[in-house]
Amino acid sequence: MSAVLEKVRTQGNEARYGAIRIDDVVKIYDPEGAAVMAVDHCTLDIKAGEICMIVGPSGCGKTSLLNAIAGFHDITSGAIYMDGEMLCGPGKPKADPGADRIVVFQNGALFPWKTNLENVAFGPMMQGKLSKKEIIEKARSMMADAGLSGTEHNYPGEVSSGLRRRVEIVRALMNDPKVLLFDEPYRALDSLTRSVMHESLLDIYYKNKVTIFFITHDLEEAIFLGHKLVIMTTRPCRPKKVLEVDIPHPRDYSVLTSPRFRELLEETASVVHEEARKSFASGEKEG
Amino acid sequence: MEQVERLLKRTLPFQVVSPETLDGIAEISRHEVFKAGEVIYGAGQPAEEVYVLVSGRVAHRIDPDIKARVHEKELQVGDVFGWAAILEGEKVRLADVACIEAAEVLKIDGARLLELLRKDVNFGEAALKSFSQLISQQYYLPPSVSERVPTTLSKVGDTRTPASNEAEPQTASAWTLTMYRAGEWLRSPDPYLMMVGFALMLGFWYLTVEVLKLPRFEDLPGLTTVVKEWFAEDPVYGMSIYTAEYYQHIWVSIRRVAIAFLLATALGVPLGLFLGWSRSFREYVFPVFELLRPIPILAWVPLAIIMFSGSETPVIFLTFLASFFATALNTMLGVESIDESYTRAACCLGANRWQVFKEVIVPGSMPYVFTGLQISVGVAWFSLVAGEMVSGQYGLGYVINTSYTMVRYPTIIIGMVTLGIVGYTTSAMVRVAGNYMMQWRLREMALGGR
Ligand SMILES: Nc1ncnc2c1ncn2[C@@H]1O[C@H](COP(=O)(O)OP(=O)(O)O)[C@@H](O)[C@H]1O
Ligand SMILES: [Mg+2]
Numbered sequence: 001m002s003a004v005l006e007k008v009r010t011q012g013n014e015a016r017y018g019a020i021r022i023d024d025v026v027k028i029y030d031p032e033g034a035a036v037m038a039v040d041h042c043t044l045d046i047k048a049g050e051i052c053m054i055v056g057p058s059g060c061g062k063t064s065l066l067n068a069i070a071g072f073h074d075i076t077s078g079a080i081y082m083d084g085e086m087l088c089g090p091g092k093p094k095a096d097p098g099a100d101r102i103v104v105f106q107n108g109a110l111f112p113w114k115t116n117l118e119n120v121a122f123g124p125m126m127q128g129k130l131s132k133k134e135i136i137e138k139a140r141s142m143m144a145d146a147g148l149s150g151t152e153h154n155y156p157g158e159v160s161s162g163l164r165r166r167v168e169i170v171r172a173l174m175n176d177p178k179v180l181l182f183d184e185p186y187r188a189l190d191s192l193t194r195s196v197m198h199e200s201l202l203d204i205y206y207k208n209k210v211t212i213f214f215i216t217h218d219l220e221e222a223i224f225l226g227h228k229l230v231i232m233t234t235r236p237c238r239p240k241k242v243l244e245v246d247i248p249h250p251r252d253y254s255v256l257t258s259p260r261f262r263e264l265l266e267e268t269a270s271v272v273h274e275e276a277r278k279s280f281a282s283g284e285k286e287g
Numbered sequence: 288m289e290q291v292e293r294l295l296k297r298t299l300p301f302q303v304v305s306p307e308t309l310d311g312i313a314e315i316s317r318h319e320v321f322k323a324g325e326v327i328y329g330a331g332q333p334a335e336e337v338y339v340l341v342s343g344r345v346a347h348r349i350d351p352d353i354k355a356r357v358h359e360k361e362l363q364v365g366d367v368f369g370w371a372a373i374l375e376g377e378k379v380r381l382a383d384v385a386c387i388e389a390a391e392v393l394k395i396d397g398a399r400l401l402e403l404l405r406k407d408v409n410f411g412e413a414a415l416k417s418f419s420q421l422i423s424q425q426y427y428l429p430p431s432v433s434e435r436v437p438t439t440l441s442k443v444g445d446t447r448t449p450a451s452n453e454a455e456p457q458t459a460s461a462w463t464l465t466m467y468r469a470g471e472w473l474r475s476p477d478p479y480l481m482m483v484g485f486a487l488m489l490g491f492w493y494l495t496v497e498v499l500k501l502p503r504f505e506d507l508p509g510l511t512t513v514v515k516e517w518f519a520e521d522p523v524y525g526m527s528i529y530t531a532e533y534y535q536h537i538w539v540s541i542r543r544v545a546i547a548f549l550l551a552t553a554l555g556v557p558l559g560l561f562l563g564w565s566r567s568f569r570e571y572v573f574p575v576f577e578l579l580r581p582i583p584i585l586a587w588v589p590l591a592i593i594m595f596s597g598s599e600t601p602v603i604f605l606t607f608l609a610s611f612f613a614t615a616l617n618t619m620l621g622v623e624s625i626d627e628s629y630t631r632a633a634c635c636l637g638a639n640r641w642q643v644f645k646e647v648i649v650p651g652s653m654p655y656v657f658t659g660l661q662i663s664v665g666v667a668w669f670s671l672v673a674g675e676m677v678s679g680q681y682g683l684g685y686v687i688n689t690s691y692t693m694v695r696y697p698t699i700i701i702g703m704v705t706l707g708i709v710g711y712t713t714s715a716m717v718r719v720a721g722n723y724m725m726q727w728r729l730r731e732m733a734l735g736g737r
Contacts, residue, residue: 157731
């Protein structure tokens with residue numbers, strides 16, 4: 001890994017695509033009936049190649065915002081742009097889902113009926129851009145890069161949950177996406193596995209510059225990984241505090257014990273805690 | 288010994304190996320007890336044995352000179368340690384291991400273990416792979432260590448070419464997995480309990496009818512009468528395993544069920560898939576479907592006879608109908624059971640609507656489809672007999688019905704038991720076919736659905 005780190009240090013951040021602009025977005029579920037407001041006039045700018053961490057209490061509307069970017073559902077008002085192009089907005093309430101923005105799901109969504117290799121090859125196979133042989137070759141080499149050699153012919157159900165997450169990220173990267181959208185992907189993992197996953201995610205990120213929109217409710221995870229940290233209010237969600245994490249990348253685990261990390265944690269913990277308390281008091285459930 | 292095997296099977300590397308290999312490993316395992324504070328081994332010592340923690344608390348500290356993300360951990364019961372004994376290259380201990388509290392362990396000779404795993408053509412490789420995963424994931428060691436687990440099995444005169452031939456190991460292990468599960472079943476108490484169950488039922492029959500001659504039971508044909516008749520070369524009532532007639536009835540019934548079942552599958556699965564997949568299609572069709580479904584098959588008999596000429600088609604129609612509803616309904620439930628994130632993931636990855644259907648909806652609903660098909664064979668036999676009792680020239684239902692009117696009571700029982708056996712066999716065949724087509728599920732379950 002150190003060679004990669006060296007390369008990153010000298011070349012800096014190269015991503016030129018995948019800037020996301022969320023402009024005054026409102027999302028109301030069932031506007032004629034129950035009218036649940038999940039996102040409330042949310043505005044946020046994410047630079048190309050940036051890791052943007054979204055922290056907020058359960059049920060505050062984080063997934064709703066992510067689904068709007070991914071194009072899984074429409075928005076009520078406002079607009080979302082990627083690299084200046086409107087994904088959804090006035091006249092086009094729902095973005096088209098596509099391989100330029102790929103979601104890594106909370107519970108994992110590798111197809112259990114396909115082998116890991118078939119899963120990784122899925123995107124290009126569907127898009128039919130490359131020949132089958134080229135796809136398999138690319139899939140194999142990307143899996144090898146991510147330390148997944150030897151698991152190609154296993155089904156996802158046969159490998160550990162940590163490995164599954166990695167396969168899922170490789171499956172996304174096969175499509176050269178501009179943005180990766182993570183919805184609390186490491187929530188179900190134990191803390192040791194999670195720390196391994198963080199390093200492997202950063203490792204992958206340093207090799208493939210993409211924009212990352214990452215939802216979590218673990219503040220340490222957020223500060224450790226992110227360039228930018230966005231703390232959301234309780235439902236309906238809106239950025240309450242946006243913070244640039246000024247710890248230089250590439251990072252590794254020594255960051256966790258650095259004084260700056262502790263400072264940032266102290267600075268933000270009370271804000272998060274306050275929102276969590278409000279959320280708890282209002283009896284919010286996650287959707 | 289059995290206890291040792293049970294324990295080994297709970298450990299990561301050994302849960303996948305074949306029963307024979309497990310036996311072998313259990314045989315070479317030695318039990319050893321350590322006192323609190325005692326050192327099991329120290330870094331730098333020669334490594335000869337692999338260990339499994341059976342009970343107690345043990346601390347594991349990797350040599351600080353070795354690059355690991357985590358150096359110290361406490362082992363859990365069932366953890367495998369001391370794997371340095373199977374690494375390629377210099378076999379020395381990489382960690383200090385000592386007991387926090389008194390501990391019991393199993394010691395397995397590394398060289399002999401490797402030999403056993405290499406003999407296990409189908410699962411040895413998986414077990415070794417799982418060792419290397421264990422080293423990188425549970426001990427947080429870099430690939431420079433985990434890659435020293437020997438992987439190639441071709442060294443030991445294995446005729447199969449490694450890696451280049453990819454399809455073959457999969458089918459081979461599919462078969463061995465099935466055999467493995469069958470072996471498991473035979474070793475569990477289940478088959479013996481089953482025999483006890485049968486013995487109790489037959490005993491009850493024999494006692495009540497022939498020995499005690501209880502009122503209401505004495506008119507029934509007795510166990511010995513039925514068995515004698517069934518296996519008689521010259522049966523009193525004209526039907527036994529030696530008469531051609533017997534097989535003709537069986538054959539006619541099987542043919543009817545087969546036609547009806549295949550037809551019901553061919554129409555029911557697609558209908559169910561579309562019902563689950565397309566909301567608008569469902570809104571048109573489902574209410575009609577739900578209205579017709581609860582009507583008992585017997586209520587369809589008159590209509591079937593009016594609608595279809597001859598004796599064959601009405602029976603097949605009735606059989607088909609019941610199967611069809613069961614299949615379509617379960618397939619629809621199968622589509623509904625698919626987690627939305629799968630379809631969303633497919634959309635993200637650029638699949639169009641048709642591709643989502645083919646790659647996600649169809650395979651994702653398969654577990655339910657096969658449950659549906661098993662129910663479907665069951666109800667097919669059920670409605671077949673209903674149909675055959677009313678119309679038809681041959682078939683087991685016909686035998687049962689005519690034997691009643693002609694007072695050939697033992698033949699009724701022969702017909703019933705034959706129905707049971709044939710019905711069970713067909714539904715087992717559907718189950719096996721399902722397992723075969725859903726390797727992914729089988730393998731997941733073999734690993735305890737981790
Ligand atoms: N499809 C839906 N219809 C109605 N309400 C929903 C729907 N999905 C989510 N919600 C509600 O919207 C709020 C935000 O949900 P979500 O975005 O999933 O929160 P988070 O991801 O932050 O936990 C919750 O109160 C939830 O109950
Ligand atoms: Mg959520």
